[in-house]
Amino acid sequence: MTTKIKIVFIVIGFIVLSCKDETTKNNNDQVSNQGHPNLILTKAGVEKIKSQLGSIPIFDKTLQTTKEDIDAEIALGIDVPIPKDFSGGYTHARHKRNFLILQKAGALFQILEEEKYAVYVRDMLMAYAKLYPTLPVHPQTRSYARGKIFWQCLNDSNWLVYTAQAYDCIYEWLSEEERHVLENELFIPFANFISEENPQFFNRVHNHSTWGNVAVGMIALVMDHDELLEKALNGLKTDNLKAGMKDNDGGFIKVEGQKVGFLANVDEPFSPDGYYTEGPYYQRYAMYPFLIFAEALHHVKPELKIFEYKEGVLLKSVNALINLSDADGEFFPLNDGQKGMSYYSRELVTAVDIAYHFGGNNPELLSIAKKQDRVLLDDAGLAVALGIKEGKDKPFEKKSINLSDGPNGDQGGVGVLRSEDLELVFKYAGQGLSHGHYDKLSFSLYEDGEEVIQDYGLVRFVNIEQKGGGNYLKENKTWAKQTIAHNTVIQNETSHFEGKYEVGSKHHSELHFYDDINSQVQIVSAKETNAYPGTQMLRTFAIIHDKDFEKPFILDILQVNSDNENQYDLPYYYLGQIMKANFQYTVLPELKPLGNSNGYQHLWKEATGKPSSHNSKFSWLNKGNFYTITTISDAQDDLIMARTGAKDPDFNLRREPSLIIRRHAQNTVFASVIESHGNYNPVSEFAVNTYSSISNLKVIYNDENYTAIQIEDVSKKVKVLLLANKDASKLSEHILKIEDKEYKWTGPYNYKLKSE
Amino acid sequence: MTTKIKIVFIVIGFIVLSCKDETTKNNNDQVSNQGHPNLILTKAGVEKIKSQLGSIPIFDKTLQTTKEDIDAEIALGIDVPIPKDFSGGYTHARHKRNFLILQKAGALFQILEEEKYAVYVRDMLMAYAKLYPTLPVHPQTRSYARGKIFWQCLNDSNWLVYTAQAYDCIYEWLSEEERHVLENELFIPFANFISEENPQFFNRVHNHSTWGNVAVGMIALVMDHDELLEKALNGLKTDNLKAGMKDNDGGFIKVEGQKVGFLANVDEPFSPDGYYTEGPYYQRYAMYPFLIFAEALHHVKPELKIFEYKEGVLLKSVNALINLSDADGEFFPLNDGQKGMSYYSRELVTAVDIAYHFGGNNPELLSIAKKQDRVLLDDAGLAVALGIKEGKDKPFEKKSINLSDGPNGDQGGVGVLRSEDLELVFKYAGQGLSHGHYDKLSFSLYEDGEEVIQDYGLVRFVNIEQKGGGNYLKENKTWAKQTIAHNTVIQNETSHFEGKYEVGSKHHSELHFYDDINSQVQIVSAKETNAYPGTQMLRTFAIIHDKDFEKPFILDILQVNSDNENQYDLPYYYLGQIMKANFQYTVLPELKPLGNSNGYQHLWKEATGKPSSHNSKFSWLNKGNFYTITTISDAQDDLIMARTGAKDPDFNLRREPSLIIRRHAQNTVFASVIESHGNYNPVSEFAVNTYSSISNLKVIYNDENYTAIQIEDVSKKVKVLLLANKDASKLSEHILKIEDKEYKWTGPYNYKLKSE
Structure with missing residues (x-):
């Protein structure tokens, strides 16, 4: 019996393996370049979809809702208004809706074979072909690269990326004459406008340019137009731009010697780990053009092997991006992030489906697709729908991760430490182009998808017209980009690099070490030596899962050494309501701004206190959890309670609190423990474990080579964290004598019972 | 065929009806008073439960989790510490946990017949019997009626209400000697202490006294002790209390001529509609003793017909309470409400199960029980579990409702207008005893369970020790109880009744009219003439479902007439972020409190503006929805943006915003429309319908008899709301000439197209 069963298993195993190989091969099959559609949908793919319809629940459902949407739009009729508004205004919203609909209507025509969709796409494209040649540049003048349909070339490019797909879907259905009109009145002039006529937009390394490159590339592939494709891939040969030019956001337009075009936009902003230097919010935005164009290139120009480009970075980047989201799937708002x-988001539906289909069918991606509950209406979406139908999905387990920044992965990075429900995000990256914030060695903390210690994010209400036309608000520069808006050290009330983009862009922090092997002590450490010339900062975060504590706790050790004595401010932007502080503080009878510039003007000083002992404790309640910061204080420290919202004439800022530790020193260590503990339930009205478990925190050693922190808990157990500040080698052996006790360990850190 | 089927249906129908009758009869059967348990669990009930175990999912599940809880507690051992702490402290939390566990352990003994539960209950009760005689009054001195186990008699009474049930469950299992010890060392002295020795606690009409009365009553029923039962039902015969005495909260202890005891506590605070004058938060708290004692009386003293008392008010009150919750089931925080x-909450599990079982098996209650996902481990819980198992549940549809206040229903009330996802709560009630706030004619607004315009609620962190021992904080009096903390008019920066409890307690607002018959125009109107002597206020809220608007909108018309010129402040405590105002305002470079007293000292004045036109518009975004207040302005009005948090030395207040309309006038009308419109999705980044649909709002008529408001929308349609200010009769016919147009209507209000 046993033998027989084994044989059966082997046979089944063989069949399964064979099938898998077959599938993989199919996915990577080079689709014939004969006939349309061939861009995103392919002739073969459409046939496969049609043969499966009705038996692939998530695909069928997406198709049904798409059909309902588009049928409703068709019933309303075509509206191609004369461009007039900023984002948030009617003409902007209408044209945006138009391109989204066109793309979908094209897909419906292919899948459902109902001519009304082709007619709709044609008629709307013809309306654009009639309008476009009459258009001057957009009447809104704010952009460094004004579009024609929209106020900036960026949105015009969005339009073309989507409509190229629609055009591909009805290409063969159109008459040659119709194609001639569309290409010569609309698509070619459109592509030329966003490229040749706007080199300051097209010839850059920036998410804007990525959209521009892809727009031109997509329509080039549909029209089989080699010249445009070459521009898309490698940029304009000449652009007459001057090095040092800047855009609206203060970003560089031209950097001497920098390559441009789509491939350069893959090379430059992506690190080998797939981290996109602008941060996850913009990575999400850029993901769509990167991946949709990669898919198109894969189909039409398979010889480019685009998915293998830069060691498969485009597919890796999807994994990186998902890892840069909290427990609810929301992206960490590093740099300018809403x-x-x-x-x-729709961009991530695209990214996940494409990464699944072209990236080896990672079953963890299916669980994300399942949550998204919709798929692309194309070959990739079909593959995902089939995977889900067949129950192949596995949970996407987000673990601790360290992502390098920079084209070669040597320009700092972002570390995410995860333990139970806690997620700590540590930023020691490069500037992040024009969307970067000046916040070296800053962090944020999440619990179960809720912000505990927040990064403010951007100051903008994307697409809400009432708020500055939906664009960046001036407080983005005066507040969000300033260092004081972040959870990192500010020297003498001046932002890192004095907030100068030219300077910040030249530098990045350096990883000291990262270690997540030991799930009990996960740790990341990085240094910054350029933010303030003459000052070195070394910050280490450890998330420690210690059975003597209810939940993992965070150790935050920031060593600052300087050539001079300075004022150091270290803010913690906690969210929630203050429960208790163990130090004396006085609330102010009238509120004044904390300072005059560099973001300080936006903070109200609510209260100020002085440490009552060498450990200052500060507790708050947020969304049912208690939190405590225990920090080692100097007697002369100021403990400032502040809140955003000063000098905010249009109420663009949220009113949110901060605890700021202010210290005057030359060389110092800020050492704190952040605990999440207990909970409060307003229904049962039970308050559980409402106090910190730390009874004493001490720096027992600190010099340029070593720092040691001693942690005593309420049960009198004493632990020590030992750090090597210079030697990051995992193999180095260290011996350190502290208060007559000799500590020996190997590697850059050690956490142990003091009595061990 | 047809005939046959009909007959079958009739037969089945007959069987169903018969069964139902049978069930109803069983429920109301008078259970024999022979033997224990007979209080909440009954001998017959236990048999029925045991016969169904394993086949009643929600009951089985509750039993399982209860068993796990109690087994874990038994494993930990008994801890009966010497009383020391306030609520939030260890000894408080431990004793509280003890009584909750005792009650459950008793039920487990009966249902599972495992002796370990009886042993546990006995041993813990014996520990209390040993401790209790040694106890002085509790060391914490804050209460007007200090307990022995807890810092106030209130919590001691909680203890006895629960332990009486545990005692009943093991009564027959105990030896007579053991019973003798428990009764003479513990229960009788305990009952005497909270009654005879604390008449200021026991002999009142107040939720505290209800607990006291019920505690004594429950243990009296178990012990069959008539003298104690008489005290419980009708209070102490003599108490030597002086009329006018007050408790910690400023509430009256003795009111001359007032009846006391449990029955008086049903008579007084409940209106005939089942509204409890302290408000829903305290009604929830009091619900447990009211209903559990009613159930016990029903079982042991069926001749009292307690569920029919005052026309069945106890059962009606459950319905009233559920209707005073938002879409998520959270109670509106009228008066002191957390x-x-x-x-x-556990109290509502009790309330819903008892109301279902003894109140005619309303299937809508089953849907609430289903959401609660647990039941009482008794006859009532069994009935609910069976009802759910049999699929009898129907959705609890919360409609608009008007609940009278006062023992006879003639002391004002609370109206809730509901339309689609919007819920407007209008308070025109009596003072609400010592937990009442001074906010006549105030309101709050909810959308889909989220607060849009909030009532602040109480200033207290119940059971969180760090915050004043979990007790009321001083800002409850200086802020939450003051009129400026609410969405109603404040005259000359003085609270209603000058914030004097003696005065406020004598008065209540008066309903003018309420009408929810027409789902298109639901309306409530009430007047207040005592809050400020010499000033009459009439406020009308209408929620109008008009097809020309995306969602229902709210009309808020507040007429104020006075003998003198005054300053009137009308705040709107909106939640969310300001999007846009159509008036000029200036943010202040430094913040000062808005005033010096009566709650004004707790508001920071953030900005101040003046109307730019006769309609001031103010928009904000909250949880993805846009809102706009359009208000008719006088040119001289001040429009003040304020925020809570000034003079708050312990950060006890939340920092939340308000728009305050300030007007100097003698007679005036504040007329506003509040719209919810559109939405914003941060994932799609689409902003939909972000602007108000009101283009012009005008008072076209106003005198003592009539007020008329004209509403013009952006599509130029003009509607008129006509109000009769004196004549509330539904039959009265009105003729009013406004600007040469004659309006005729019947009843106190009319809403129509102007051109009609």
């Missing part, structure tokens, strides 16, 4: 954006 | 408390 909170709430998540992997439920 | 936000977040909901019908998921």
Whole structure:
């Protein structure tokens, strides 16, 4: 019996393996370049989809809702208004909706074979072909690269990326004459406008340019137009731009010697780990053109092997991006990021489906696709729908991760430490182009998808017209980009690099070490020596899962050494309501701004205190959890309670609190423990474990080579964290004598019972 | 065929009806008073439960989790510490946990017949019997009626209400000697202490006294002790209390001529509609003793017909309470109410199960029980579990409702207008005893369970020791109880009744009219003439479902007439971020409190503006929805943006915003429309319908008899709301000439197209 069963298993195993190989091969099959559609949908893919319809739940559902949407739009009729508004205004919203609809209507025509969709696409494209040649540049003048349909070339490019797909879907259905009109009145002039006529937009390394490159590339592939494709891939040969030019956001337009075009936009901003230097919010935005164009190139120009480009960085980047989201799938708002954006966005549906289909069918991606509950209406979406139908999905387990920044992965990075429900995000990256914030060695903390210690994010209400036309607001520069808006050290009330983009862009922090092998002590350490010339900062975060504590706790050790005595401010932007402080503080009877410039003008000083002992404790309640910061204080420290919202004439800022530790020193260590503990339930009204478990925190050693922190808990157990500040080698052996006790360990850190 | 089927249906129908009758009869059967348990669990009930175990999912599940809880506690051992702490402290939390566990352990003994539970209950009760005689009054001195186990008699009474049930469950299992010890060392002295020795606690009409009365009553029923039962039902005959005495909260202890005891506590605070004058938060708290004692009386003293008392008010009150919750089941925080408390609380599990079982098996209650996902481990819980198992549940549809206040229903009330996802709560009630706030004619607004315009609630962190021992904080009096903390008019920066409890307690607002018959125009109107002597206020809220608007909108018309010129402040405590105002305002470079007293000292004045036109518009974004207040302005009005948090030395207040309309006038009308419109999705980044649909709002008529408001929308349609200010009769016919147009209507209001 046993033998027979084994044989059966082997046979089944063989069949399964064979099938898998077959599938993989199919996915990577080079689709014939004969006939349309061939860009995203392919002739073969459409046939496969049609043969499966009705038996692939998530695909069928997406198709049904798409059909309902598009049918409703068709019933309303075509509206191609004369461009007039900023984002948030009617003409902007209408044209945006138009391109999204066109793309979908094209897909419906292919899948459902109902001519009404082709007619709709044609008629709307013809309306654009009639309008476009009459258009001057957009009447809104704010952009460094004004579009024609929209106020900036960026949105015009969005339009073309989507409509190229629609055009591909009805290409063969159109008459040659119709194609001639569309290409010569609309698509070619359109592509020329966003490229040749706007080199300051097209010839850059920036998410804007990526959209521009891809727009031109997509329509080039549909039209089989080699010249445009070459521009898309490698940029304009000449652009007459001067090095040092800047855009609206203060970003460089031209950097001497920098390559341009789509491939350069893959090379430059992506690190080998797939981290995109602008941060996850913009990575999400750029993901769509990167991946949709990669898919198109894969189909039409398979010889380019685009998915293998730079060791498969485009597919890796999807994994990196998902890892840069919290437990609810919301992206960490590093740099300019609007909170709430998540992997439920349409761009991530594209990214996940394409990464699954072309990246080896990672079953963890299926679980994300399942949450998204919709798929692309194309070959990739079909593959995902089939995977889900067949129950192949596995949970996407987000673990601790360290992502390098920079084209070669040597320009700092972002570390995410995860333990139970806690997620700590540590930023020691490069500047992040024009969307970067000046916040070297800053961090944020999450618990179960809720912000505990926040990064403010951007100051903008994307697409809400009432708020400055939906564009960046001036407080983005005066507040969000300033260092004081972040959880990192500020010297003498001046932002890192004095907030100068030219300077910040030249530098990045350096990883000291990262270690997540030991799930009990996960740790990341990085240094910054350029933010303030003459000052070195070394910050280490450890998330420690210690059975003597209810939950993992965070150790935050920031060593600052300088040539001079300075004022150091270290803010913690906690969210929630203060429960208790163990130090004396006085609330102010009238509120004044904390300072005059560099973001300080936006903080109200609510209260100020002085340490009552060598450990200052500060507790708060947020969303049912208690938190405590225990920090080692100097007697002369100021403990400032502040809140955003000063000098905010249009109420663009949220009113949110901060605890700022202010110290005057030359060389010092800020050492703190952040604990999440207990909970409060307003229904049962039970308050559980409402106090910190730390009874004493001490720096027992600190010099340029070593720092040692001693942690005593309420049960009198004493632990020590030992750090080597210079030697990051995992193999180095260290011996350190502290208060007559000799500590020996190997590697850059050690956490142990003091009595061990 | 047809005939046959009909007959079958009739037969089945007959069987169903018969069964139902049978069930109803069983429920109301008078259970024999022979033997224990007979209080909550009954001998017959236990038999029925045992016969169904394993086949009643929600009951089985509750039993399982209860068993796990109690087994874990038994494993930990008994801890009966010497009383020391306030609520939030260890000894408080431990004793509280003890009584909750005792009650459950008793039920487990009966249902599972495992002796270990009886042993546990006995041993813990014996520990208390040993401790109790040694106890002085509790060392914490804050209460007007200090307990022995807890810092106040209130919590001692909680203890006895629960332990009486545990005692009943093991009564027959105990030896007579053991019973003798428990009764003479513990229960009788305990009952005497909270009654005879604390008449200022026991002989009142107050939720505290209800607990006291019920505690004594429950243990009296178990012990069959008539003298104690008489005290419980009708109070102490003599108490030597002086009229006018007050408790810690400023509430009256003795009111001359007032009846006391449990029955008086049903008579007084409940209106005939089942509204409890302290408000839903305290009604929830009091619900448990009211209903558990009613159930016990029903079982042991069926001749009292307690569920029929005062026309069945106890059962009606459950319905009233559920209707005073938002879409998520959270109670509106009228008066002193802690936000977040909901019908998921243990008290409401009791209330819903008892109301279902003894109140005619309303299937809508089953849907609430289903959400609660647990039941009482008794006859009532069994009935609910069976009802759910049999699929009898129907959605609890919360409609608009008007609940009278006062023992006879003639002391004002609370109206809730509901339309689609919007819920407007209008308070025109009596003072609400010592937990009442001074906010006549105030309101709050909810959308889909989220606060839009909030009532602040109480200033207290119940059971969180760090915050004043979990007790009321001083800002409850200086802020939450003051009129400026609410969405109603404040005259000359003085609270209603000058914030004097003696005065406020004598008065109540008066309903003018309420009408929810027409789902298109639901309306409530009430007047207040005592809050400020010499000033009459009439406020009308209408929620109008008009097809020309995306969602229902709210009309808020507040007429104020006075003998003198005054300053009137009308705040709107909106939640969310300001999007846009159509008036000029200036943010202040430094913040000062808005005033010096009566709550004004707790508001920071952030900005001040003046109307730019006769309509001031103010928009904000909250949880993805846009809102706009359009208000008719006088040119001289001040429009003040304020925020809570000034003079708050312990950060006890939340920092939340308000728009305050300030007007100097003698007679005036504040007329505003509040719209919810559109939405913003941070994932799609689409902003939909971000602007108000009101283009012009005008008072076209106003005198003592009539007020007329004209509403023009952006599509130029003009509607008129006509109000009769004196004549509330539904039959009265009105004729009013406004600007040469004659309006005729019947009843106190009319809403129509102007051109009609």
